[in-house]
Amino acid sequence: MCIGIPMQVIEDGLTHARCRDPRGAEVVIDLLLTGPQPQGAWLMTFLGAARAVLDEHEAQHSLAAVRALDTLLAGGTPDLDAAFADLVGRTPQLPDFLRPPR
Template identity: 35%
Template sequence: MCIGIPMQVVRLEPGHALCAGPGELRRVRTALVGPCQPGDWLLVFIDSAQEILSPERAREINDTLALMQAALAGEACAEPAFALPSSLSRDELLALSGRPALPTTGEPV
């Protein structure tokens, strides 16, 4: 399984960015995300940026990864400081995925 890690752009290079992540600096390909700037957050899979993230979304992902790491280590986990997708309504999930809310007809989506 591959997990995307939020990393922050430190410096740009042609076709790449030097990014800071949890305890490391990594040279990341930026071809899939296009232009980015120092300070931007990227969602990185292996050594390739897949998406430019808002700082808030980067924090949510980092917080989720910290919860997963704590659970795997057998540590007690605090309640997340953000809404998990499993707690969202149908309309909130549709909005999160970029789709408009559907009229309620009683039929499953």
């Protein structure tokens, strides 16, 4: 399974930024796909590169899901309904780009 990790820019740069991951570690992230981002910006990252810029709501929503998965991996019992609130009570839908042509 591949999973993107939301990170917040703590020091901006032209092609790379120092970011903080959900566990508080500092990581240098490649910005070639998103362009330069200001301090405080939220990025969805994968394999050391920013793939998308997130707004605050998207970032917090993704962080809740990542923290729930961390809790599960540590043997805990997270509140999955809260962590994945956008999926509760509905069938998840594929994004348009993953749907077969009509």
